[in-house]
Amino acid sequence: MKFNGGYNVMLEGEPSTGVAPYQKPEALHLPLYSDRLDFSLLEVEDGASVVKGQVLARDPVNFSVPLLAPMAGTINLKFAERHITIEHLSASSDSETAEVGDVGDERQTLLRLGVWSSLARLDTNRVPDPERTPEALIVSVFRFEPFLPSPAAILKDGAGDFVSGLDRLHKLFEDAAVYLVVPESDSELKGQLAQAASSNSWLNLFEVPQTYPFDHPAFAAQMLKLSPKRAWSLDVQGVIAANQALENNRPYTKRMVSVGGPQINQPCHHHLPIGYPLAMIIDRQSGAECRIVSGGVLTGGAVAPSQLGLDIECQGLTVLEELTGREILAFVQPGFTKQAYSKTFASVFKPLFKEKRTTALGGESRPCVFCGFCEQACPVGIIPHLIYRYLDKDRPEDAYRFKFDKCIDCGLCSYVCVSKINHLKLFRAERSRAVTELIEG
Amino acid sequence: MKWLYNLFESSKPHFEKRGKLAFFKPLFEAIEFIFFYPPARTVTGPHVRDPLDIKRYMTIVIVALLPSICASIYFFGPRILLMILVSYAVGGLVEVLFACIRKTEIHEGFFVTGILFPLILPPATPLWVVAVGVFFGVFFGKEVFGGTGHNIFNPALVGRLFVTIAFPTILTTGWTAPGAWRGAADAVSQATPMALAKTQAVFTPVADLLIGIPSGSAGETFRLGIIIGGIFLMLTRVSNWRVPISYLASVFVMAFVIGLFGGIPSAGESAAPSGFAAAFNFGLFNLLGGSVLFGAMFMACDPVTSPFTVPGKFIFGIGCGVLTVLIRVFSGYVEGVMFSIVIMNAFTPLIDHIVLSMRYRGAEAS
Ligand code: SF4
Ligand code: SF4
Numbered sequence: 001m002k003f004n005g006g007y008n009v010m011l012e013g014e015p016s017t018g019v020a021p022y023q024k025p026e027a028l029h030l031p032l033y034s035d036r037l038d039f040s041l042l043e044v045e046d047g048a049s050v051v052k053g054q055v056l057a058r059d060p061v062n063f064s065v066p067l068l069a070p071m072a073g074t075i076n077l078k079f080a081e082r083h084i085t086i087e088h089l090s091a092s093s094d095s096e097t098a099e100v101g102d103v104g105d106e107r108q109t110l111l112r113l114g115v116w117s118s119l120a121r122l123d124t125n126r127v128p129d130p131e132r133t134p135e136a137l138i139v140s141v142f143r144f145e146p147f148l149p150s151p152a153a154i155l156k157d158g159a160g161d162f163v164s165g166l167d168r169l170h171k172l173f174e175d176a177a178v179y180l181v182v183p184e185s186d187s188e189l190k191g192q193l194a195q196a197a198s199s200n201s202w203l204n205l206f207e208v209p210q211t212y213p214f215d216h217p218a219f220a221a222q223m224l225k226l227s228p229k230r231a232w233s234l235d236v237q238g239v240i241a242a243n244q245a246l247e248n249n250r251p252y253t254k255r256m257v258s259v260g261g262p263q264i265n266q267p268c269h270h271h272l273p274i275g276y277p278l279a280m281i282i283d284r285q286s287g288a289e290c291r292i293v294s295g296g297v298l299t300g301g302a303v304a305p306s307q308l309g310l311d312i313e314c315q316g317l318t319v320l321e322e323l324t325g326r327e328i329l330a331f332v333q334p335g336f337t338k339q340a341y342s343k344t345f346a347s348v349f350k351p352l353f354k355e356k357r358t359t360a361l362g363g364e365s366r367p368c369v370f371c372g373f374c375e376q377a378c379p380v381g382i383i384p385h386l387i388y389r390y391l392d393k394d395r396p397e398d399a400y401r402f403k404f405d406k407c408i409d410c411g412l413c414s415y416v417c418v419s420k421i422n423h424l425k426l427f428r429a430e431r432s433r434a435v436t437e438l439i440e441g
Numbered sequence: 442m443k444w445l446y447n448l449f450e451s452s453k454p455h456f457e458k459r460g461k462l463a464f465f466k467p468l469f470e471a472i473e474f475i476f477f478y479p480p481a482r483t484v485t486g487p488h489v490r491d492p493l494d495i496k497r498y499m500t501i502v503i504v505a506l507l508p509s510i511c512a513s514i515y516f517f518g519p520r521i522l523l524m525i526l527v528s529y530a531v532g533g534l535v536e537v538l539f540a541c542i543r544k545t546e547i548h549e550g551f552f553v554t555g556i557l558f559p560l561i562l563p564p565a566t567p568l569w570v571v572a573v574g575v576f577f578g579v580f581f582g583k584e585v586f587g588g589t590g591h592n593i594f595n596p597a598l599v600g601r602l603f604v605t606i607a608f609p610t611i612l613t614t615g616w617t618a619p620g621a622w623r624g625a626a627d628a629v630s631q632a633t634p635m636a637l638a639k640t641q642a643v644f645t646p647v648a649d650l651l652i653g654i655p656s657g658s659a660g661e662t663f664r665l666g667i668i669i670g671g672i673f674l675m676l677t678r679v680s681n682w683r684v685p686i687s688y689l690a691s692v693f694v695m696a697f698v699i700g701l702f703g704g705i706p707s708a709g710e711s712a713a714p715s716g717f718a719a720a721f722n723f724g725l726f727n728l729l730g731g732s733v734l735f736g737a738m739f740m741a742c743d744p745v746t747s748p749f750t751v752p753g754k755f756i757f758g759i760g761c762g763v764l765t766v767l768i769r770v771f772s773g774y775v776e777g778v779m780f781s782i783v784i785m786n787a788f789t790p791l792i793d794h795i796v797l798s799m800r801y802r803g804a805e806a807s
Contacts, residue, residue, distance in 0.1 A: 009489060011489065291488065293486075293488050297486075297487065297488045297489050298486055298487040298488070298489075299486050299487070300486060300488070301485070301486065302485075302488065320488060320489065322482060323480055323481075323482050324480060325480070326446075326477040326478050326479070326480050327477070327478040328442055328476060328477060328478075329475070329476060330478050330494075330496075330497070331475075331494065331496035331497040331500050332497075332500060335492070338492040339492070340491050340492050340493045341491050341493065341678075342491075342493050342498075342677055342678040342679065343676055343677045343678055344493050344497055344498070344501050344677045344678070344679065345492065345493075357489040358489075359482045359483050359488055359489065360481070360482065360483075360489075360490065360492075361481035361482055361483050361490055362490045362491060362492045362493070362494050363478070363481075363493075363494020363495060363496065363497075364474065364479060364481065364494065364495065364496075364546065365481075366495045366546075366548060366549070366589070366590070367548075367588070367589065367590030367591065368590055369495065369498070369550070369589065369590050369744055369745055370590075370744040370745055370749045371498065371679075371744050372681055372744065372749060373678070375749070383749070383750075385749070386749075386797075401801060402797070402801055403801065411486055411487040414486075414487050414490070415487045415489070415490055415491055416491050416493075417490075417491070418491075418493055418494060418495050418498050419495055419590075420481075420490065420494065422484075422485065424485075424486060424487060425485050425486075
């Protein structure tokens with residue numbers, strides 16, 4: 001298989017695979033929103049006491065997926081806007097979890113225990129309909145975007161839970177094929193997965209070069225010629241959570257989160273309940289103005305200052321210093337400390353290193369000069385500047401004619417652009433417009 | 442640098458909306474941003490961006506031109522510096538005026554045009570011709586199309602074409618012998634290698650061409666420097682190798698083929714030289730003589746005015762090469778580089794259109 005494009009952004013502050021010791025919080029602040037979800041339907045009242053695993057709110061748009069209480073305590077709805085705060089946390093044991101309702105089928109169990117919302121349809125990135133069944137399930141095990149949790153941290157105790165989770169999902173989805181996206185390079189974990197794949201015909205490994213965004217599930221689906229409409233993706237933690245939900249009836253309320261970036265003192269992983277106060281995990285090097293990015297720095301979103309706790313979909317937090325100073329004559333400096341996609345900085349004479357990046361745009365916005373970098377970096381072989389031009393002129397038909405539907409929103413085109421054009425923003429706007437049209441039409 | 446920063450900060454109010462000098466805001470900003478980059482941040486993802494910006498991108502081209510610039514000053518004297526100065530001043534004026542009227546930023550593409558233009562002129566071109574040419578090139582070659590990124594033709598070539606047609610006698614007598622300004626050459630003026638080849642069938646030796654002994658346009662004589670600069674440009678990825686390489690290769694092949702079939706100019710009544718070796722030498726001469734190297738490395742590969750599709754780049758380069766040799770051999774002009782690039786510039790949108798419609802043929806049907 002031939003891989004074109006791709007590029008690794010070398011960012012300083014890669015989280016180690018170690019997991020930081022857990023510190024008990026005073027309270028949990030559960031945001032009522034996340035990247036794809038909006039828990040607008042509250043199911044608890046102010047002052048009520050809740051037990052672990054109790055439903056706090058639901059997202060009516062996405063098949064009523066629940067937001068579950070990670071710990072027992074007292075509800076405070078007034079503490080912060082669009083948050084449910086749980087105070088007076090009690091260290092309840094697992095036996096005190098919420099009443100198990102009517103034991104439905106396995107899909108209902110996944111839905112009820114908060115696992116279903118980790119699934120994503122590859123065509124729209126939305127939570128899939130529990131009534132439907134995918135043809136294939138894609139799990140990207142190793143992530144290359146800075147920074148998402150490392151499987152070495154999540155699967156510290158071996159891949160057993162993970163593989164049996166895959167087995168259960170494969171059966172649940174009526175013999176759907178399961179693809180694991182793994183790098184070409186060998187590792188102990190990959191060896192274990194390869195072994196599992198050799199003894200299960202439904203389990204396949206899809207090997208990719210260790211370059212962003214070849215790890216992207218949508219990219220794998222394209223290379224494997226799977227229909228994005230009928231392929232779903234799930235992350236490693238979601239698979240383990242599915243296993244534990246189906247085996248032990250355990251709600252999915254804790255996440256392994258990577259915390260890294262140039263501004264973090266000791267980049268590592270944390271295993272935390274949803275709603276865990278962000279302030280307790282962000283240990284910054286300086287008091288400089290910072291931006292916390294949830295997810296990778298290319299595709300993730302900035303965490304609003306009003307968000308107090310870990311949201312339900314958060315995977316990793318990367319802390320970047322906001323650009324404040326102004327560089328002097330930057331365009332004639334040799335640039336030993338800067339890495340670029342082109343070979344225009346003196347750093348090409350040095351071995352590859354991780355760079356301390358800020359949120360600098362890196363230049364002024366200009367019209368496209370057809371340098372071609374975006375096309376060279378694009379992993380799916382489309383011409384981003386061409387598509388951008390048509391979308392900008394409000395001619396989406398032409399954008400789709402040039403295969404805009406292949407775009408996986410990896411953001412590399414915007415990353416490399418000399419003229420600082422933000423393709424990704426426009427591409428995402430068009431996609432959400434198209435999805436809305438699809439739903440309403 | 443603190444004092445400079447303070448100076449900018451204190452003068453800024455004059456250029457704001459209600460300030461006395463509001464009209465000149467683009468100029469003020471351009472100068473300020475050259476010294477101090479704007480503290481622009483990313484807003485949405487990607488939250489980090491590549492450090493290469495358009496200023497550095499254009500600067501790299503100028504760096505690649507340095508060997509040619511230095512050599513031209515060495516060969517033709519300080520008047521080359523004056524030509525560059527005039528080109529920047531007049532071209533800059535047009536650029537600034539347009540930016541101020543349009544109330545947009547001043548675009549960096551001009552820094553390249555401003556230096557390329559004097560380098561493709563005969564070294565003795567009068568300064569007023571430089572001024573008129575760069576004015577015409579920037580105005581009609583770029584601004585009327587809407588500025589950098591929207592132009593169809595290479596602005597420096599548009600200017601050059603204009604002065605060639607408007608002032609033919611001045612342009613054809615401007616060929617100073619290299620080194621003449623400091624008395625290092627026998628004659629003050631000298632015919633260019635292409636002219637010598639065409640009219641007298643005298644072929645300048647390759648070694649002389651490489652180090653720039655014969656005359657030519659200001660920046661095109663020191664061919665070793667052009668090769669170094671061009672390779673540097675390709676290695677940095679600022680220029681895409683496809684256009685220059687296919688251009689150069691097709692010039693060689695085309696001339697070689699013509700040479701094989703007896704198309705080499707001969708002196709007087711004597712028969713045209715023929716045979717494999719002669720054809721090879723004719724190919725090499727066409728590759729190194731004249732402005733092919735400079736044109737391929739610095740003019741044809743301008744990304745804005747050449748196709749962006751990969752096959753299109755090859756078609757463009759080959760088209761330039763074939764046209765260059767055809768004009769040289771079969772037309773009344775001694776040099777065809779300028780014409781061929783401008784002609785191919787005109788075909789650029791069409792080439793891209795055809796390549797795209799072939800590549801996405803299936804897409805339209807579905
Ligand atoms: S066009 Fe889409 S897939 Fe290609 S680089 Fe841009 S975001 Fe990535
Ligand atoms: S990277 Fe930016 S400037 Fe270069 S071709 Fe793409 S959109 Fe145009």
